[in-house]
Amino acid sequence: MSRSLRALPRPLKSPGAHDLGLIVSTAERTSAAACFTRNVFKAAPVLLSQDVLAKSGGRAAAVVVNSGCANAVTGKQGLEDARDMARTVDALRAARTADASPPAPAAQTLVLSTGVIGQPLPITNVLNGIALAHANLGAGFDSWQGAARAFMTTDTFWKLRARSFTLGGTKVRIAGIDKGAGMIHPNMGPPPAPAAPHATLLGVIVTDAAVAPAALQAALTYAVERSFNSISVDGDMSTNDTILLLANGASGMERELQLPPASDADADPDAAHPDAALYLHFRDELTAFATELAKLVVRDGEGATKFVTVSVEGARTFQDAHAIASAISTSSLVKTALYGEDANWGRILAAVGAAHVSAPPDPARVSVSFVPSDGSEELKLLVAGEPEKVDEARAKEILQREDLEIRVVLGQGEESAKYYTCDLSHDYVTINGDYRS
Amino acid sequence: MSRSLRALPRPLKSPGAHDLGLIVSTAERTSAAACFTRNVFKAAPVLLSQDVLAKSGGRAAAVVVNSGCANAVTGKQGLEDARDMARTVDALRAARTADASPPAPAAQTLVLSTGVIGQPLPITNVLNGIALAHANLGAGFDSWQGAARAFMTTDTFWKLRARSFTLGGTKVRIAGIDKGAGMIHPNMGPPPAPAAPHATLLGVIVTDAAVAPAALQAALTYAVERSFNSISVDGDMSTNDTILLLANGASGMERELQLPPASDADADPDAAHPDAALYLHFRDELTAFATELAKLVVRDGEGATKFVTVSVEGARTFQDAHAIASAISTSSLVKTALYGEDANWGRILAAVGAAHVSAPPDPARVSVSFVPSDGSEELKLLVAGEPEKVDEARAKEILQREDLEIRVVLGQGEESAKYYTCDLSHDYVTINGDYRS
Known part of the structure; x- marks a missing residue:
């Protein structure tokens, strides 16, 4: 790396603007699922996040997001920068729980970037920003709002929603942040995304439901097709579109919801797999919630009056x-x-x-x-x-x-x-x- | 028909504007080829013209065009209106050569319409306009210019080009008119157009080369793919897009150019079929000419500055x-x-x-x-x-x-x-x- 060759660190956006957000699960084991852009030119953070999920088998514990620079079409340096972002978060998390000194875990951080394409990240600033964000992590509304503001580019309002529902007798909560106003015509698929095609749309949904990775991914793929993949501002598909879903089980559900066999997914909910009905319930709640988040993007469509x-x-x-x-x-x-x-x-x-x-x-x-x-x-x-x-x-x-x-x-x-x-x-x-x- | 139920005839466009054009070949036998929109909702004139070409085996002698009303999504009445337009031209042509009194020939008129979708044609006015146009047919520049003006909707200039080239020792001429400024992203195929999918773009190209129908269609299909199907103003495919090509042989070429077998079309021009080289020459001249016409549409793209x-x-x-x-x-x-x-x-x-x-x-x-x-x-x-x-x-x-x-x-x-x-x-x-x- 040749950081020293870079010019003086620039801020990502105008000084004082929110441009870096960090979301961390404090549970021991968090399931993660994602849908990524099908654009052939996947931005570095997309490639990095795909890789993390593939290696962890659908587990992740943190999401870092920056706005102002998409880190897309930035060549090899872009990939290094995205990796540095993830590593920095992993290191900070490890340091926090260092008293137990477990063997270094697999990478657990997913990365989201949005902004101008083809310009390098001012990485020193970004890494400093991560340290600052980690030091200021909080669970209150102000912290969530700050994270939502860090997602914004041409957005005219921050987009944050939360609700709760009962899943198998346990009250679970779901919260989500997304962003997007232009370059919005997503076409995202589950990882590894087949090479096919459409936004920059970024979203993170988190829930305290306990859901196994395969069930989480299946539910997200279904929900994204009917929500984020069903909105369009300008018909342009971004290099960065990503929706992430983390489920950490903190609601206290007795056990992780498992994915029923495919044939059961749309069959009689009373038959077969014990989780069939529960899975459909979770999937449909997630779809409704994702649709609410997706509609916010269209409401904020660039120049939109309708x-x-x-x-x-x-x-x-x-x-x-x-x-x-x-x-x-x-x-x-x-x-x-x-x-x-x-x-x-x-x-x-x-x-x-x-x-x-x-x-x-x-x-x-x-x-x-x-x-x-x-x-x-x-x-x-x-x-x-x-x-x-x-x-x-x-x-x-x-x-x-x-x-x-x-x-x-x-x-x-x-x-x-x-x-x-x-x-x-x-x-x-x-x-x-x-x-x- | 219930013409009497219609309101008083309205002009297609503002009174005094050119809105009806007629192009007639005076040769005895004229080859015709066409590429039509692949839109599922084909306008009545498209369906009519496809039918005429299918029944005549690639022969036609006249083209009538109106602007102001696209006669698209106009139901059964729209089809009757398009048929009446063609029949009126055929009848006027027959009357002109009535001294020989041959048996009534197959329909020989192709129809083009452009303008607003979903409104009925003011058919009485249109039929009167056809009679007027037929009485004023001429071969001079003013007549061609008048026809080109009749094609215009949001066009800011009329689009007419002509050139000549030598084909197998004979000097042949080619002339073309087209129109279009918006709803321009054509995707046209030869008749019958496969149901697949993009503008209103209308064009007529005429030549005095002698070309058999199959060769004419093959050359036009190739040329359209690289010219009119390679332009876009707004990405919208019309219900009316049509390019017509008539070849009447009046140049005095010894015999009609025939389509060489497919394997010869791109092979060594010196080998095989005697018309292989000649066909390629005609196809490439046509492609270059069609490209010139297609570019005019983009130059006139609605609101375009580049x-x-x-x-x-x-x-x-x-x-x-x-x-x-x-x-x-x-x-x-x-x-x-x-x-x-x-x-x-x-x-x-x-x-x-x-x-x-x-x-x-x-x-x-x-x-x-x-x-x-x-x-x-x-x-x-x-x-x-x-x-x-x-x-x-x-x-x-x-x-x-x-x-x-x-x-x-x-x-x-x-x-x-x-x-x-x-x-x-x-x-x-x-x-x-x-x-x-």
């Missing part, structure tokens, strides 16, 4: 419904029409017809409507392929609200998917025309 | 190079950075990594540079996966020009592809936030 739910129903498969919802949610023409509050539903149709699906829709069976957010009657635009005579005044009324749902019914099957997106505004162009300066 | 060539080299297949060039060309973040003249090349990398390809790039072999339009030295941004120390002043200099090339070298093979795109500006949002009014 929050739009795109519902595609009557598809043959979830994948087809998801692909069509994604095509509508990423169409520049749909998004500018929403910004202009223009009921140009032809653009919605064009997007439906352009989606890559396994079972192409039959134009004569497709229906489209606007669903107002106030619970009043939906406005039909197209019914079974035939255009309705649209009441433009009513359309305008619906479109003028901040929240709106576009509903597409395909008439092909029973599957459905929801996507959450925003409009494309002048401010989006302003924000991204000169992000770096 | 013309950007995206070159992807060193790919294993043309398809992979094309997919990566497309991913860069449609990234909102890349396009807003270009608008902001910001050398944010990390966004280019993120787009490369997000593309759907058969052979994912190896990050350690990828290089990226900006190629200035004045012939001066290229600016290297990334070399074999390692970021360069970028001279920001030089980058700014290159980015401030209207024309710019982004070059990506993958280091995987010998194939390459070019894409033509523009930036994403405030004006794009303004234009599309309220297109209908």
